[in-house]
Amino acid sequence: MSKKLNMSRRDFLRLTGMSSIAAGVYTIPGVGGVLAQDEREVTIFFWDGPPLIGIREKALAPFDDAYPGCKLNFTSVPGGPASGYNDKLFTSLAAGIPPDVFIIEIGLLPQFLADDLLLDLKPYVDADDYDLSQFPDLAIEAYTHEGGIYGMPDNVASIAIFYNADLFEEAGAMMPTAQWDDPEWTVDDFFSSCEKLTKRDGNRTTQYACDVTGWDKVWQTWVRIFGGQLVDDPFYPTECTLNEAGAVEGLQFYADLRWEHGFAPRPEAMAMGTTALLQTGQLAMFYSGSWAFPNFREVDFNVALGHYPAGPGGRANYVYYYPLVVPKTTEAPECAWNLLKFFNGPAMETIIREGGLQGTSFAEQEKWFVTDPLPPANKHVMLDAARHFVAPDPVLTNFGEITQIMQAQIDLLMIGEERDAKVVCDEIVRQVNPLIKEGQWRSG
Amino acid sequence: MSLAQFAKKQSGFTRLNITYQRGETVLAWAMVSPWVAGFLLLTAFPMVASLALSFFEWNILTPPEYVGLANYHKLFFTDPLPMHSLKITVIFSLASIPLNIVFGLTIAMLLNTNIRGLSVFRTIYYLPAILSGVAVAILWQWIFSSDFGLLNTALRVFGIEGPAWLGSKIWVLPAFVIMRLWSVGGGMIIYLAGLQAIPTDLYEAAEIDGANWWQRIFRITLPMLSPTIFFQLITGVIFTMQIFTETFIMTDGGPANASLFYLLYLYRQAFQNFKMGYASALAWVFFIAILLLTLVLFATAKFWVFYEAESDEDN
Structure with missing residues (x-):
C-alpha cells in the first residue's frame, strides 16, 4: 500500500529552491569535482575538422573505463588554430578556466613557458617510468625547459x-x-x-x-x-x-x-x-x-x-610536432597525465588507422606505415623522416x-x-x- | 463646482496623466532594454576597453602591462607595415568604390527599363550579393587561376595570355577590384529604388522642353539620385576599407605583402601574434581615419547632394 507524501506549497518551493542552489553550486568550476571526490572531469581541447572529426573523440571514448575516477570531456573546435580554436582557448585562459589538456601550435609554446603557465610533466614521466624514446627526440627536447617536460606530442607529421x-x-x-x-x-x-x-x-x-x-x-x-x-x-x-x-x-x-x-x-x-x-x-x-x-x-x-x-x-x-600541454592550474593533473598516456597508447592505433594521422609513437606508426597495402607506396619514408628529424623551429x-x-x-x-x-x-x-x-x- | 473643487479635479487628472506617462516611459525602456544592454555590453564596453588596451601590452595569457604611447609610437614611427597596409587599402578603395558606384548605377538604369524578363535579370544581378564571403573567395580563387581559371581561359579565346592574378604583386589588387564588382547587385537594388522614386513628370517636362538623353541623365537623374549615391559612397567607403575575408582566404596578404590590407594586418597582430594592445591601437587609428574620411565626405555633400525638401524650402 503506498502512502501519499503530503507537502505544503511553501515546503515544496523551499525544497525546489534549495535543490536549484545546490545544482548551481555544483556546476561552479571546481566545486563539482571537489564534491564528487571519486570522479574528476578532465577536459581536452582539439581542433579536429573533417576527415579527422570524431575520430579522436571515438579513440578516447574508452578512457573513462580505463581510468575509473577520471571522466573525459572532449571539446573540438573544427578548422584549426585560425578558425576559432585559438579564440576559444585564449578566452578560457584569460577567464582562468582553461581545459585540462589542450593542443597548441609549437610556435606558441615558448610564450606559454615564458609566462610559466604549464604543468611540468617530468614528475609523472619519472613516476611511471614512461618511455619517451618512442617519440622523436627533438620533439621531446623542444618541450623541455630547465629540466622540466611541458608537453607530449599530439601528432608528428x-x-x-x-x-x-x-x-x-x-x-x-x-x-x-x-x-x-x-x-x-x-x-x-x-x-x-x-x-x-x-x-x-x-x-x-x-x-x-x-x-x-x-x-x-x-x-x-x-x-x-x-x-x-x-x-x-x-x-x-x-x-x-x-x-x-x-x-x-x-x-x-x-x-x-x-x-x-x-x-x-x-x-x-x-x-x-x-x-x-x-x-x-x-x-x-x-x-x-x-x-x-x-x-x-x-x-x-x-x-x-x-x-x-x-x-x-x-x-x-x-x-610537425605540435604538443599537447597541461595548464599549471588544472585541478585534475593525475587525470590529465592519464589522458596523455591513453592518447599516446591505446587510442593511437585508431587515430592512425581511421584518422589518417601519422601518429606519435614509433611503435604504432610502424604497425600501420609498414604494413598498410594501400597507396602510396613506401609509407615508411614518413617514419624514417620522423626518426631523423633534426630541425626544430x-x-x-x-x-x-x-x-x-x-x-x-x-x-x-x-x-x-x-x-x-x-x-x-x-x-x-x-x-x-x-x-x-x-x-x-x-x-x- | 467651486473653484477649489475644480482645481482638485484637475490636479487628479494631471497626476493620472503623469503616472500614465511614466508607465509608458518605463514600458518603452523595458522594450528597448535588450538592445540597450546589447549595445552597452557588446559594442560600447569593448570599444572603451580597446581604447584603454591600446595603452597596454597584453598577450591575453598574462595581465596587461601599461606602456603609455608606445603602441602608437610603433605604429607611426617604427613598424612600416601599418602605413604600407593602409596605403594598399586606400589604393584598393579608390579603385573599387567609384567602379562599384558606376557599375551599380549603370545596371540599375538598364534594369529600370521595360524589357522582357526584367525580374529574372534583377534576380541574377542581385544573387552574388547574398552569397557568403568565404564561398565567393574560394570561387574566385579558381576563376583567377592562370593556367586553368575561367578568366584566363576566356582571355585566351581572344588571344590574350592573362596574368598571374593572385601570384603577382601588380595584379593582385586589380583582381580584388574585379572580384568586388561581381557583387554590385546589393548597391544596384538601392539605386533601382532611388530611380523609381524620381517623378516621371520631370522627364516628361524635360522631353517637352527638348532635353536629350544625356541632358535628362545629368540634369534630372543624377541630381535626383545624389542622396542615394551619397549613401552608397559613405557605406561603400566603410565597407571597402574593411576588406578582410577575400584576402584572408585567397592570398593571406601575399604575395610579398602586396594584398596585406589593414584589417588583415590588424587581425594578425591580435589573433596570430597576440599583441592585443598594439592591435587595439591599430583599430583606433583606423576608426579615426574612417571617421575623418566620412566627415570630409559629409562636408563635400553640400556641393553635390541635392535633397528634394531643401530645394522646396529654397523655392
Missing part, C-alpha cells in the same frame, strides 16, 4: 616527396630514395630527374617535374639541404643566419627550379592545388604529408613516397611574427619578383634580427 612512379619510369629518371642513408639521390640526381621529367610543347609546359612552393617548411628544408640554417642555435637563437652561403645557395637552387629552369609550375598555375596536378599527370612530384594519402587511394597510376635529396648539408626534412616567443616577415620576402623569390636569393636573405636578416632580440626569453 613528416613532409615527404610524393611522386608519380609511372612518369619517372617513362622518362628514365632516378626515383626519390626511400632509404634515409642511401648514398644515391643527391641534389644532382634530383636536378637530372627534373630535366628528364619536364616536357614542353613549344612555349607551353605540358608536364612539370617538381613543385616550388612558398610553404615555409619546404623552403626551410632546402636551406638545410645546402647546409644553411635559419638561426645560429634553434634552442637559444641570437641571430638569423639565413644570409650565410649555404642558406642562400639552397634558396637560389630552389627558386631557380621554377624561374631559371622551368621545372616547376608558376604559383598561379597551382590554384587548383598540386595534388590535382599530380593526379592529372601534369606534375611528377610534390611535397606533402600523410594527410594527403586519401587523395591517392584510387588513382590509376603508381604513386610513392621518397626523401628529399641529399646536398652539401646532408639529407634534411621537417616534421627557433625557440622564440615571437617566431610566428618572424615567419610572417620571412615569408613576405621569400614570396619575392617565389614569384620571380626578385631573382637573387642573397638580396632577399640580406633583407630578411636585417628585419628579423631585432625581432629575435625581442623574442628571446631564456639564456643558454
Whole structure:
C-alpha cells in the first residue's frame, strides 16, 4: 500500500529552491569535482575538422573505463588554430578556466613557458617510468625547459616527396630514395630527374617535374639541404643566419627550379592545388604529408613516397610536432597525465588507422606505415623522416611574427619578383634580427 | 463646482496623466532594454576597453602591462607595415568604390527599363550579393587561376595570355577590384529604388522642353539620385576599407605583402601574434581615419547632394 507524501506549497518551493542552489553550486568550476571526490572531469581541447572529426573523440571514448575516477570531456573546435580554436582557448585562459589538456601550435609554446603557465610533466614521466624514446627526440627536447617536460606530442607529421612512379619510369629518371642513408639521390640526381621529367610543347609546359612552393617548411628544408640554417642555435637563437652561403645557395637552387629552369609550375598555375596536378599527370612530384594519402587511394597510376635529396648539408626534412600541454592550474593533473598516456597508447592505433594521422609513437606508426597495402607506396619514408628529424623551429616567443616577415620576402623569390636569393636573405636578416632580440626569453 | 473643487479635479487628472506617462516611459525602456544592454555590453564596453588596451601590452595569457604611447609610437614611427597596409587599402578603395558606384548605377538604369524578363535579370544581378564571403573567395580563387581559371581561359579565346592574378604583386589588387564588382547587385537594388522614386513628370517636362538623353541623365537623374549615391559612397567607403575575408582566404596578404590590407594586418597582430594592445591601437587609428574620411565626405555633400525638401524650402 503506498502512502501519499503530503507537502505544503511553501515546503515544496523551499525544497525546489534549495535543490536549484545546490545544482548551481555544483556546476561552479571546481566545486563539482571537489564534491564528487571519486570522479574528476578532465577536459581536452582539439581542433579536429573533417576527415579527422570524431575520430579522436571515438579513440578516447574508452578512457573513462580505463581510468575509473577520471571522466573525459572532449571539446573540438573544427578548422584549426585560425578558425576559432585559438579564440576559444585564449578566452578560457584569460577567464582562468582553461581545459585540462589542450593542443597548441609549437610556435606558441615558448610564450606559454615564458609566462610559466604549464604543468611540468617530468614528475609523472619519472613516476611511471614512461618511455619517451618512442617519440622523436627533438620533439621531446623542444618541450623541455630547465629540466622540466611541458608537453607530449599530439601528432608528428613528416613532409615527404610524393611522386608519380609511372612518369619517372617513362622518362628514365632516378626515383626519390626511400632509404634515409642511401648514398644515391643527391641534389644532382634530383636536378637530372627534373630535366628528364619536364616536357614542353613549344612555349607551353605540358608536364612539370617538381613543385616550388612558398610553404615555409619546404623552403626551410632546402636551406638545410645546402647546409644553411635559419638561426645560429634553434634552442637559444641570437641571430638569423639565413644570409650565410649555404642558406642562400639552397634558396637560389630552389627558386631557380621554377624561374631559371622551368621545372616547376608558376604559383598561379597551382590554384587548383598540386595534388590535382599530380593526379592529372601534369606534375611528377610534390611535397606533402600523410594527410594527403586519401587523395591517392584510387588513382590509376603508381604513386610513392621518397626523401628529399641529399646536398652539401646532408639529407634534411621537417616534421610537425605540435604538443599537447597541461595548464599549471588544472585541478585534475593525475587525470590529465592519464589522458596523455591513453592518447599516446591505446587510442593511437585508431587515430592512425581511421584518422589518417601519422601518429606519435614509433611503435604504432610502424604497425600501420609498414604494413598498410594501400597507396602510396613506401609509407615508411614518413617514419624514417620522423626518426631523423633534426630541425626544430627557433625557440622564440615571437617566431610566428618572424615567419610572417620571412615569408613576405621569400614570396619575392617565389614569384620571380626578385631573382637573387642573397638580396632577399640580406633583407630578411636585417628585419628579423631585432625581432629575435625581442623574442628571446631564456639564456643558454 | 467651486473653484477649489475644480482645481482638485484637475490636479487628479494631471497626476493620472503623469503616472500614465511614466508607465509608458518605463514600458518603452523595458522594450528597448535588450538592445540597450546589447549595445552597452557588446559594442560600447569593448570599444572603451580597446581604447584603454591600446595603452597596454597584453598577450591575453598574462595581465596587461601599461606602456603609455608606445603602441602608437610603433605604429607611426617604427613598424612600416601599418602605413604600407593602409596605403594598399586606400589604393584598393579608390579603385573599387567609384567602379562599384558606376557599375551599380549603370545596371540599375538598364534594369529600370521595360524589357522582357526584367525580374529574372534583377534576380541574377542581385544573387552574388547574398552569397557568403568565404564561398565567393574560394570561387574566385579558381576563376583567377592562370593556367586553368575561367578568366584566363576566356582571355585566351581572344588571344590574350592573362596574368598571374593572385601570384603577382601588380595584379593582385586589380583582381580584388574585379572580384568586388561581381557583387554590385546589393548597391544596384538601392539605386533601382532611388530611380523609381524620381517623378516621371520631370522627364516628361524635360522631353517637352527638348532635353536629350544625356541632358535628362545629368540634369534630372543624377541630381535626383545624389542622396542615394551619397549613401552608397559613405557605406561603400566603410565597407571597402574593411576588406578582410577575400584576402584572408585567397592570398593571406601575399604575395610579398602586396594584398596585406589593414584589417588583415590588424587581425594578425591580435589573433596570430597576440599583441592585443598594439592591435587595439591599430583599430583606433583606423576608426579615426574612417571617421575623418566620412566627415570630409559629409562636408563635400553640400556641393553635390541635392535633397528634394531643401530645394522646396529654397523655392
